[in-house]
Amino acid sequence: MSHISTITFLLLWPFLGAIVIALLPRDFRLAIRAVALASTLFSLLLAIKVFLQFDASLLAPQFVQKVLWVEAIGISYHVGVDGLNVGLILMGAIVAFAAACVSSEIETRHKEYYFLLLVMIGGILGAFASLDLFFFYFFHELALIPTFIMIGLWGKGENRIYATYKITIYLSIGALLALIGLIALYLHAGGTTFDMIALTKQLSDSPLAPESQHLIFPLLLFGFGILVSLWPFHTWAPLGYAAAPTATAMLHAGVLKKFGLYGLIRIAIPMMPEAAHSWMHVLAFLCLGNILFCGFVAMRQKDLLLLIGNSSVAHMGFAFLGIASLNLIGITGAILVMIAHGLLAALTFALAGYLYRQTHTLRMDQIKGLLPQIPFVGTVSIMALLAGCGLPGFANFVGEVTVFFGAWKQYPFVTALSVWGALVIGGVYMLRAIRTIFHGPANEGFNKMTDAVNPLTRLPYLLLLGSLLCFGFFPRLLSDKIKPAADAVAKLAAVARESSQPIESTEATVTASSKIASSVPTSKQ
């Protein structure tokens, strides 16, 4: 391989930064921070370049680089972008830069912190850029470890240790299940290559036996599901995010968490479409657990961080729903939701982190009426929270609506409830947060707040908000790039649908639609 792909550079920068930081003396705080900012900025610029140069009309992955790594079992370092991940990488790079920006809140052990942060960022970007099953997993794990350590070391709150353990154990279980699934997939496909592209092609030509599919798919589904906090394996998420330092929460909730969803779309569905069909019903109902159940839980939270955490879990439900619908619209919607939620989660956690630094608590019964004191942060927060309940103009709305359109035909009943979750439940808890924290009369004791005035301080928030608005106003920027790849996935899924029993599914639709007819008057209250 003579040339080195832009993507490789994109991944390389954070790692290079990490190495440089490791070599710098620990007193050079400014230099350390500058290195972190610069390396993430370079990555961001490269990601933008890749995004702009990406040609959606070509189905094959672009900016590819492939280097044989372990010859004996067919692992190679293979990176590249196609429609499925181009947006995610861009989103990841944006969030990474923003995360590096907000890391100024760290006051102890800068060196270790930025080192871990950059490793995490590199891992995240790598996980999404990988076209090799092994590296896909490898980078993800690489990003997870700094997550745990950062939560433990720089986390906040009393039970951060418990949270660290919980998030560690949960995510490890998920990752390991997925790993087993991936290995099994590799072996059942012949055990010659870990290359995703080759595997997808091979498996679409000669699909796996149904028994194998039904064995492997649930492993991947639940393994990835746990990583994305699929209900009922979600309890790690709110707690973990509440305890995590801001940048970690941003990166994990925003980007790394999407790994599971991405894996489902990238691997599980195209490679095992038949099993996907039989399992998607399960997923569709579990995602209701995310949307409704976690939505309700979010309504009860007293701590803003827990609320955001639960709402982030709830939002994952929409992505699951989109995936469960197994059609072009749904999958595109799921990816849109992933990107949008990534930006949004990063933004909300960044803001929550800012508030926390000012107030040292985020309990909603204690802090009230902050808006007049911090107009900038307050306004951005309100916009973020409103985006969280699916307001048009923000990218989330586009994603969610697309998901609804995609899922409606498959699961009208589930979709109806999800719409309820998106519009009503989401509205209730987000507005509640706005109402208590920003609106209303100010509380005594919180009148020494300082707003973000410095343009550099404002930059991450504006960057994230701007991206949200940009994709919200011009969703075609994303959707046109996603569509061909999503279409390929949906087509693979559709092939299997035709081969499986079509009668059953229509029956299901009819019963479900009669259900909806009866359920509508009651659900209107």
Next chain:
Amino acid sequence: MNVSLTILELAVVSLGIAILLVDLWLPEQHRRLLGYTAAAGVGLILVASFLISVPSAEYAFGKMYVMDPLALFFKRFFLLAGAIVLLLSVEFSDRIETGIGEYYTIILFALSGMMFAASANDLILVFVALELITVAFYVLTSFQRNNIKSLEAGVKYLILGALASAFMVYGIALIFGTANSTKFGDILAVAGSVSSNPLFLLGILFVLVGLGFKIAAFPFQMWAPDVYQGSPTPTTALLAVGSKAAGIVLLLRILFSAVPQIASQWTSLLIVISGVTILYGNLCALPQRSLKRLLGYSSIAHAGYLLLGVAAVSMAGSSAILYYLLGYLFTVLAAFTVICIVMREVDNDDISSFEGLHARSPLLAATLSLAMISLAGIPPLAGFFGKFLLLKAVIEQGANEPGYYCLVIVALVGVVISLYYYLGVVRTVYWTNPSPGQASILVSTPVRFMIYACIVGMLYLGLLPNAAVNLAIRAVQVFHL
């Protein structure tokens, strides 16, 4: 008779005798030099071993001794481990009141035993080599003879070791009686006819008991925590790496070279043993406060992981074991190096004495954390890729026998449990602050060098496993699978 094949072992033995002799005349203050000399000598032999190439298996002493890629792989492995442990012993020498020269010598002799074991192609040689290792370890374990823990560990190891030896001898007797030979080649030749003979199977089982004791597999694992805890730290390190690897290589040889048919019949046994060992080690390690004891339990768990590869009864499984051991070597030695140095300051291996290590010595803290992370099987370190290969090998067999899937689940549960206590160590190292009285720890240059070597080894194996994997795959070609 091709005696020249044993050149490496002979070199080690000669080195040992030389050290023993030089020790007699060396003044007290130059003792340190002795250790460095021994380590350098082993290192030299290691380097020299790369001059040897074995395209195919070569035999000596009437096919009793074999030199093949597998043997060479393990010889190098043991030499590497030996060099590091010797360096570690130098660091440890002030805590051994008497006979440090003898300590080095016995380590070298144990090393030669391991190297013989790697080449053993005859049950008698297996027995003798194992006994050399074991007896050497009896002495090494109880070397701190003023420390009751060390003596206690020695007694425990001795009694259980002798018990295991007895079983092994009995097993060898039965195998000899039924197959009428102790040579692997002959056993393989007649295995078809005797593999249904219960007496032969009994013999194999008894031999497995003996080896199971060495690698601390369930149900012969009881000694491990006590002995790990009580022994001088370099001994523990060598025990964890060398003794276990010797047991594994013999297990592999016997099962896959001599009686492969039986091995493939006994998968259920191997699966159960592997699974239970993993669970036992990890569960017991959970509430552990003594770091060395924790590593003892963890070594049981790792024996279980290694047995995964054995249970897979496949080339992939065997090569995964080799790779895994290589990673384990760097990881465990790194961990014990840190423990050794920290315990030099406070004679206590309780996890609490590692509190705030990050402030006292960032290098040691990072090393210990990396080691723990690698043991837990997290990328990008060696432990991850090793587990990956092992799991892959096991899943590969899953199509033939569903029990393998259960084994995979058990292994996963084990990994998750292990995360808890490994990260607990990391937490102690980084989360807490040192108590005021504790000064920062100085690390001598050779040790620093050694630590770097271990870290580089972990990272190299984790990041660029290609070479090691190829090496392992080539080494296991000797098996009749």
Next chain:
Amino acid sequence: MNGVGLEHYLIVSAALFCIGLFGVVTRRSVLVIYMSLELMLNAANLALVAMSRFNGNLDGQIMVFFTITVAAAEVSVGLALIVALYRKRQSTHVEDLTTMKL
């Protein structure tokens, strides 16, 4: 020796082996445990010799030779340990050797 075959010898050796094992399991003096271990090794030797004789193969007897040597070495190290231990603890009871547990 018509009536006495290999299995008789083996049964005897197995019985002796198990007697030794029983001793290891139940006796509490480390010394007696060592003796029991010797019994076990001797039982194995008996089996080896019998096997050797009935197979017409001398290797078994060579093995016995080695076993005896190893046993002697083990016992000597073990006894030295006991001496060292006794100096520290004034006891050779296994129940006194439980500083490390759990």
Next chain:
Amino acid sequence: MVLFLPLLAAIGIVVFAQRNRDVSAALSIGAIVAGFLLTILFVAINGWHPITGQVTALWFAVGDLRIEFGVRLDPLSLLMLLVVTGVGGAIHIYSRGYMREDPNAGRFFASLSLFTFSMLGIVLSSGFMQMFIFWELVGVSSYLLIGFWYERPSAADASKKAFLTNRLGDFGFLLGILMVWASLGSLDFQTLESAVHANPDALGALATCAGLLIFCGAVGKSAQFPLHVWLPDAMEGPTPVSALIHAATMVAAGVYMLCRVFFLLNAPALEVIAWIGGFTSLLAAVIAIQQNDIKRILAYSTLSQLGYMVMAVGLHGTTPAMYHLTTHASFKALLFLGAGSVICALHHEQDIWKMGGLKKRMPTTYWTFLLGTLALCGIPPFSGFFSKDEILTQAFHHNPVLFGIAVLVAMLTAFYMFRLIFVAFRGTARSEASAHAHESPGIMTSPLVFLSIPTVFAGFWGIEGLFAGHGEIGMAHSPESLIGHLFSPFSHAPASAFAGIGAAGFGIMAAWRLYQDASADPIPEMIGRLSSVIRNRFYFDEIYGKLIACSHDALAQFSDSVDRWVIGGLLVKGIHGTTDLAGRALRLLQTGNIQTYALLFAIGVAGLLYFMLGNP
């Protein structure tokens, strides 16, 4: 162009002029006035039936799903455009005066412009999705406006309530959209309309359901029963906001939407719509007669009038509905602005029983207010008469029961409006503030005057022509037809016309009798408990509060406890605890006693042997 001016203004204000009141006001007003003028210009040039009926641009497309953004210009939207820009413009100008003291006026005007933008978006939208998007945006901008004084708990609560109630409606709306899309495969009004025309049964069995779901959206936005509760509370916002949102434009969006998608609604759905409209109008009117807050009276009156419009739609009368919408927009805005003027003059006093005698002190306000009231009550020749009359006629022809209700409502309307007039403007001052009130400044009264023009004259030219589709009926109206039109109600449907006038007259008389010189409300004495029931709005808020507490809160509590105890506690902690326990238990095996180890060793061997050789 019209659409984006306010958006640009909003962005401009946010980015550049948040601190500068004058600039932001100027930007905002300029944008909307320009929009108004442009609309007029457009109509003047192209007439009511422009050649370029619809221009669209693809916004987003995936597979079957095509979301297009377009501008649809037809009489319906042009009329609405005029209303929004015209009335809205007046309100903008008025706001300049009303908000001159407020330090956050910049934010106010930004929100106002955003609102106008969204509203225009709804009006001009060419497809369902676009409409839904702007629909939501209207919701949020109204949220911002109602909660403008967010430091006040009541305002913050009201805005939250408004948004959430709207959301409930939107829920149905979106489901309806999904349903329509699923069966017809398009979201474009034009395509849909032709599809429905080509095949009336295209929606199949779900037609009623889909129609009603879409109607849900209107129920939320136009505050129909049972989602009417937000509107009165929304009066917590600044008065121009009340005028803009809750009188003229936002609430009208529901009616407009119904007219826009009228082709999708089948008979059963319309039946339901009509009844809901009728019921809402009656309910609101009854509640209105016992309210004391000047803005709340107007709010309930708005509710009632919206009920009228919805009922009209339900009775197949989109034209009357739009007609009434237009006229209502102008006179209700007028009334609100008048009320605002009063409130402003009385230093934010809103209780009518603390006013009185304002006629002399605030003549402009009074007279314009009176004009508005007369129009609202349907007294000829004011505009309200004509539009209301058309609805009555429609009801008369289609559903006599609803006709009865409508007449009753007309009477009640006249009653409570004149109660307001008598109590607030006539008589003597009942408080210090009202005694010293002064007329508002010109910037506030000029919109009043401006708005009173259509209030008075809008009825003269009617709007039937617009929808009939023949000829160009613009501003230039021939006097003959105008005169003829003036009397047409009496000629072609005398019954309903006279019923309306009669009812109104009766109401006025009753109000005159009761409140001519009343210093306190005599009604509570007359009807006792019922009064307090009415005053408390039939306890709808309380019932809803309970309902929500019982449903969502209970569900939330349930979920939370399941999360906390079952998943987090039982499962996670249970598994963790079991593991830990197993570890501790197993550890006990390691007694440290070599004998135990040996024993376990022996047991292990025994087990091993048994396992392998026990069953040969």
Next chain:
Amino acid sequence: MTQEILFYVFSFLTLLSGILVVANPVSRNPVTSAMFLVLTILFMAGLFVLLHAFFLAAVQILVYAGAVIVLFLFVIMLLDLKEEETRRVRKIGAGIGILAVASVFGLMARTIGTIPPTASSGASRPTLEGLTAPLGNALFKQYLLPFEILSILLLVAMVGVILLSKKDLR
């Protein structure tokens, strides 16, 4: 026939004294155990002779009885070990021990019982004589390597024993 009788006698005596080593109902003194161990070894040497392993029989007596047991006794005397104190008699432990050992024995015996009786019927009469010369030959030619390793082992044991038991080193 004589051999048969001798076999049974020696076997019986071996086992009996073996039992008395580990479970002497009369004495718990290590010295007694050691003495019975000598007996066991002597009787076993008899069995060796019956198996024509004359050299090994001699070695057995010389090494074990002559050296190992003496070592035992030496240590016992050196440390002046008294009777094994009977603290709590762990009946449960002993019971489980008996059970486990009995099951091991049962399983072993059962396995041994499965050998085809041809071995004992005398069909293939064993002719091997465990004489010194062939043994020595094998030991120093074929088994040179293990022999040498054993020498290292003995060296290790020697060094170890000296280190462990020496009272004060330097």
